[in-house]
C-alpha cells in the first residue's frame with residue numbers, strides 16, 4: 001500500500017467570490033426584511049407614554065392629584081390587604097409595615113419604613129406594578145392615598161396627612177442615607 005493518496009491542490013478562490021458570498025449571507029432578502037423578526041407590532045406613541053412613567057427621588061415625574069391616609073386605608077383594604085395582610089403586616093405578599101427588627105439585625109424586617117429610601121419610589125412602584133393582577137388600575141389620587149396610608153402605618157407621617165406631588169418628595173424616609181450612591185455614566 002504505498003500508493004500515494006490522491007492529492008488535489010485547490011487554487012484559492014478569488015477574493016471577489018468570498019466578498020459576494022459574505023454579502024449573500026448577511027443581507028436578508030427584501031421580503032424577509034419587510035416581514036421583520038415577527039416579535040409583535042411596533043409600540044405606539046400612546047403605549048410608550050403609558051409605560052414611560054418614572055418618578056425620580058426629587059419628585060420629577062409625579063402626576064397631579066392628592067390623597068389622604070384616611071382615604072388610603074379604604075383603598076388598601078379593598079385592593080391590597082388580600083395579599084399584604086391587615087395593617088400591612090404581610091400575607092401571601094410581603095410585609096409592608098410593622099417591622100420588629102432593624103435591617104442590621106440578624107433576622108431583618110424589610111418594610112417600607114426600614115428599607116425604602118424615598119417615598120417617591122413607593123409611588124412609582126405602586127403605580128407601575130400594584131396590584132400585580134391589575135397594574136395601572138388605580139387612579140393617581142388612590143395611589144397618593146395608599147402611599148400616605150402606608151407611610152402612616154410605618155409611623156413616618158401622621159394619620160391626618162394628605163400627599164400630593166409637592167409634599168410626597170418632602171417625606172423623610174428613615175433609611176434615606178442607608179444606600180450607597182452610584183452615578184450612572186452620562
Ligand code: HEC
Pocket residue numbers: 075076079080081082083084092093094096110111112115122125126130131132133138146
Ligand atoms: C395579588 C397579590 C397582591 C396584591 C393585591 C398587592 N400586592 Fe403588593 N406585592 C405582591 C407581591 C407578590 C410582591 C413582591 C413582588 C416583588 O418583590 O417583585 C409585592 C410587593 C409590593 C411592594 C414592595 C415591597 C418591598 O418592600 O419589596 C409594595 C410597596 C406593594 N407590593 C404595595 C402594594 C399596594 C399598595 C397594593 C394595593 C394597591 C398591593 N401591593 C397589592 C402582591 C400583591
